[in-house]
Amino acid sequence: MKLYLMTTGILFALLALAHVLRTIAEWQRLMADPGFIVEGPGIGLIAAALCFWAWRLFRIAASSSSPSGFRS
Numbered sequence: 001m002k003l004y005l006m007t008t009g010i011l012f013a014l015l016a017l018a019h020v021l022r023t024i025a026e027w028q029r030l031m032a033d034p035g036f037i038v039e040g041p042g043i044g045l046i047a048a049a050l051c052f053w054a055w056r057l058f059r060i061a062a063s064s065s066s067p068s069g070f071r072s
Helices: 002-025 027-032 037-062
Strands: none
Touching: 002 027, 002 037, 027 037
16 A cells, blocks of 8 residues: 555656646746646646645555554
C-alpha cells in the first residue's frame, strides 16, 4: 500500500508540475482563451490536491502500526 501511495503521489506531482510549466509558457493564451483555465491551471490544481492527499495518506500509513496501514 505504501508503494502505491508513493507512486501515486509522485505521478500527480509530475502532472501538476507539467501543468504549472505549461501555464507559465502559455501565459498569453490564459488571458485570451477562457477555456484554457480548465485545461492548464485547473488540471494542475486538481493534480496538486491529489498529490497532497496521496502523500498525506502515505505519511499516515508509514506511521501506523496496523496491518492495513491506516489508523482506526
